[in-house]
Amino acid sequence: MNALALPTRKAEAFRYSDLDALAGVWPVAREMVSVAAGDTVAQAIVLTEAQPTARHLVITLAAGASCDVRILNAGSAFGRITVEARLGAGAQFTLGAAQIGGGGQTLEIVTEVAHDAPDAISRQIIRSVLANQATGTYLGKVAVARGANGTDAAQSVRAMLLDRTATANAKPELEIYADDVKCAHGCAVGELDAAALFYLASRGLPPATARKLMLHAFIAEAFVGAPDEERLLGEALDRLESIL
Amino acid sequence: MLQIHNLHATVADKPILKGLSLTINAGEIHAIMGPNGAGKSTLGYTLGGRPGYEVTGGTVEFVGQDLLALAPHERAAAGLFLGFQYPVEIPGVSFVQFLREAANAQRMVRGEKPLSGGEFLKLAREKAALLKLDMEMLKRPVNVGFSGGEKKRAEMVQMGILDPRLAILDETDSGLDIDALRICGEGINAIMRKPDKAVLLITHYQRLLDYVRPDFVHVLAGGRIVKSGGPELARQLEDEGYEAVAA
Numbered sequence: 001m002n003a004l005a006l007p008t009r010k011a012e013a014f015r016y017s018d019l020d021a022l023a024g025v026w027p028v029a030r031e032m033v034s035v036a037a038g039d040t041v042a043q044a045i046v047l048t049e050a051q052p053t054a055r056h057l058v059i060t061l062a063a064g065a066s067c068d069v070r071i072l073n074a075g076s077a078f079g080r081i082t083v084e085a086r087l088g089a090g091a092q093f094t095l096g097a098a099q100i101g102g103g104g105q106t107l108e109i110v111t112e113v114a115h116d117a118p119d120a121i122s123r124q125i126i127r128s129v130l131a132n133q134a135t136g137t138y139l140g141k142v143a144v145a146r147g148a149n150g151t152d153a154a155q156s157v158r159a160m161l162l163d164r165t166a167t168a169n170a171k172p173e174l175e176i177y178a179d180d181v182k183c184a185h186g187c188a189v190g191e192l193d194a195a196a197l198f199y200l201a202s203r204g205l206p207p208a209t210a211r212k213l214m215l216h217a218f219i220a221e222a223f224v225g226a227p228d229e230e231r232l233l234g235e236a237l238d239r240l241e242s243i244l
Numbered sequence: 245m246l247q248i249h250n251l252h253a254t255v256a257d258k259p260i261l262k263g264l265s266l267t268i269n270a271g272e273i274h275a276i277m278g279p280n281g282a283g284k285s286t287l288g289y290t291l292g293g294r295p296g297y298e299v300t301g302g303t304v305e306f307v308g309q310d311l312l313a314l315a316p317h318e319r320a321a322a323g324l325f326l327g328f329q330y331p332v333e334i335p336g337v338s339f340v341q342f343l344r345e346a347a348n349a350q351r352m353v354r355g356e357k358p359l360s361g362g363e364f365l366k367l368a369r370e371k372a373a374l375l376k377l378d379m380e381m382l383k384r385p386v387n388v389g390f391s392g393g394e395k396k397r398a399e400m401v402q403m404g405i406l407d408p409r410l411a412i413l414d415e416t417d418s419g420l421d422i423d424a425l426r427i428c429g430e431g432i433n434a435i436m437r438k439p440d441k442a443v444l445l446i447t448h449y450q451r452l453l454d455y456v457r458p459d460f461v462h463v464l465a466g467g468r469i470v471k472s473g474g475p476e477l478a479r480q481l482e483d484e485g486y487e488a489v490a491a
């Protein structure tokens with residue numbers, strides 16, 4: 001990947017991007033994070049601003065290292081976060097991300113998780129709530145190298161569209177060259193469960209309150225177990241409030 | 245309290261209720277029995293205002309209001325409670341969290357002052373104890389991982405907390421073990437057997453009616469009430485079957 005030339009849509013990682021907005025923040029500096037053997041690092045990226053933003057993390061986890069990344073991608077303009085993670089033997093990588101958009105902005109999370117060595121665990125949970133003309137994208141590749149036996153990788157990707165005019169793109173991808181590998185990915189784009197909404201309404205909850213409760217629960221899944229779970233959830237719910 | 249007159253309703257464009265009429269007065273307990281697919285749950289959902297259950301004819305008056313003109317949450321605030329045949333699981337939303345909001349939303353509509361957190365918990369604890377449901381279960385996500393019987397008991401706890409005027413209980417007895425059946429039956433009596441309240445029990449069996457004795461029993465078949473009688477009708481149905489009794 002040439003880090004300086006502005007990408008085109010032909011590049012897989014940019015096929016749904018907002019290239020005009022991207023041009024304004026290009027090139028995006030790589031932020032290098034390396035987690036030493038046995039160490040634990042936690043990082044949170046919170047984008048809630050009004051200006052276009054792009055970030056690109058490159059994380060290297062040594063053997064037995066552990067890294068917990070949480071993302072709130074909820075600015076009112078273009079927001080793109082790329083996370084590359086390279087996992088050593090027995091490393092643990094967690095990504096929990098929420099994207100919340102209610103304008104016309106494009107929000108993107110692009111991940112590439114490389115299981116290079118045996119017995120590493122990766123967990124990715126992406127939750128998007130999109131209203132109005134917003135677009136939310138998740139492109140997530142998990143690559144399991146030859147010899148990375150005992151890999152355990154999971155991706156859970158869900159998006160809620162609050163309006164017909166909002167768009168969700170989701171592409172979880174697996175590339176496996178090892179044996180004895182446990183990979184799970186689930187991906188769903190939908191609307192709130194109508195049966196649950198009726199159940200709540202039948203108890204007296206007004207529809208707007210019922211929707212809000214269910215969206216809270218949906219977004220909260222991205223931050224479960226984060227060291228600063230409450231702060232992240234609080235900020236996410238503030239952003240949610242602003243698009244409802 | 246409730247006057248249903250010549251109600252017609254469709255589900256997915258399929259006519260299910262075909263001219264159903266039923267009057268329930270305050271202080272009465274009614275039971276509806278009827279073959280599978282007769283439209284019993286459809287009646288409950290239609291009265292509750294579930295989207296997709298379209299009223300194509302008839303009227304329903306509930307405590308002096310046009311029930312069909314109200315949104316589902318307004319029907320609840322007016323005093324209608326629906327006990328679900330299949331209570332819905334809602335991950336991430338706890339019973340106590342949503343029930344307090346629901347109870348207070350209802351109180352607001354009725355011009356009553358909201359319950360504080362402490363008042364609500366006291367009420368919830370009291371009703372959970374009445375139904376012998378562990379209060380800790382109400383702190384869990386709504387119905388998630390509950391056994392069939394626990395779900396039904398949780399429905400009755402919700403009824404106790406929300407204190408409705410009319411409860412429509414759709415097969416509350418199915419899935420209950422012998423002790424739970426007695427506990428739920430006694431719970432229904434404790435909460436609902438009052439001069440200003442009424443109950444519509446939907447059931448297939450006499451067993452619940454042994455605890456909650458109905459004043460009237462109706463047979464619903466083919467989308468309408470085809471026969472009504474006293475408590476003896478339920479026994480007769482159990483002995484002889486629908487075909488013989490309601491033909």
Ligand SMILES: Nc1ncnc2c1ncn2[C@@H]1O[C@H](COP(=O)(O)OP(=O)(O)OP(=O)(O)O)[C@@H](O)[C@H]1O
Nearest residue numbers: 255256258260278279280281282283284285286287
């Ligand atoms: N969403 C739906 N789409 C099409 N048909 C439906 C739908 N929901 C219900 N029905 C049909 O409506 C009819 C009445 O169903 P309902 O659930 O009211 O029956 P019931 O009397 O409660 O039966 P049971 O004793 O089995 O609970 C059935 O024939 C059922 O298949």
Ligand SMILES: [Mg+2]
Nearest residue numbers: 284285286329
């Ligand atoms: Mg039914």
